Amino acid sequence: MVHRTRGNLIDWDRLEPLRKGPLREGAFTSPLHSERVAARLGLALAVAFGTCFLTGLVSHFMQHPAGWMHWPASPSWLYRLTQGVHVATGTASIPLLGAKLYAVGPKLFAWPPARSLLHAAERASLLLLVGGAVFELVTGLLNVARYYPWHFFFPMAHYWVAWITIGALVVHVAAKIEVIRRGLSKPLDTEDAKPGSLSRRSFVGAAVVAGGIVTLTTVGETLTPLRRVDVLGQRRGDIGPQQLPVNKSAVEADITTRALNPSYRLIVDGPQPFTLRLDQLRAMTQHTVRLPISCVEGWSVQATWSGVRVRDLLDRAGFDPSADVHVESLQTNGRYKESFLRTPISRDDRTLLGLRLNGADLDLDHGFPCRLIAPARPGVLQTKWVAKISLATGGDG
């Protein structure tokens, strides 16, 4: 039979004796489980996680632009910056979230689990918040490590769970605004910490320092001056053929035979279509630019590229200057075998079909015979082993 106490459907008091071990009443004695600690860590997390969310949106919409979205071509390091910040703030959030969960631990196991319908809803949103935040940080970290032990498509899952998490965060802040105010208005430590135990100030400080350390020792993947302290980074920007890392080698993409085939032809399929052999591409006016490859996984490297202006090819084929352009690779499978170009990037002087990299012919792994290299865009859109340039027909490429 269900007893109704304090308007509840369930008699939580009766279930109380079932709570055992670390969940029993009074099990949490540390002064670190405090709203003062939680509020300060929450503030640090809001900045780090919020920045991570916004830069994540930039990355998502650069790769999947809505019909009206046209991303600028300058500064050429725009995506290098936003994605570097995205991965850095996500990394910094890991120790901050760990410390915050520790500080609010007793609240997560509070009894009764729900006092009212509203309280139950608030706690359910907490489940989404904690679950979502942990999911985002874990999948992000594994993505940087290029380890995909799951079957879902990472970018879409990472994107949609981000919205759920941010939604739950807004609900959480609104529900807790008074607690947050109170926590922030009081000093962290009211009395000296007991000898041998950590003061709240040291705990919050340690979490912030830990966030700083994991960020500083990984951000060298993209921030060249910090490359020397990039001891935890998963990629080194300067390791690879022609001083550039490789994402997806020629062997992995299974294009070696086609890329080295002497009968290779670039197809430019516009109102006046034409094809070009490699020697004809080389005979065209060559341009040299300094542009980065900025991988979504957080590493980025500036390099010197030479090749043919995409705009020259488009003009010769009679493309409308405002047309969306579809770029296809010799690769026949894999998600990044094609990309799209939109104005102003499609018309930019620096957008090339690259034939040379850092002073030598393009390495097979970097896209020989030619690869797309354009300013201010994710590495995934810098298509290698280009076979065909044509008019884009709907979709986001």
Ligand SMILES: Nc1nc2c(c(=O)[nH]1)N[C@H]1C(S)=C(S)[C@@H](COP(=O)(O)O)O[C@H]1N2
């Ligand atoms: N055809 C093709 N082009 C591709 C890819 C791919 O898998 N296939 N990977 C992209 C990704 S994710 C990145 S980061 C860059 C890396 O270029 P790099 O290997 O020359 O450094 O190439 C892009 N171009």
Ligand SMILES: [Mo]
């Ligand atoms: Mo990438």
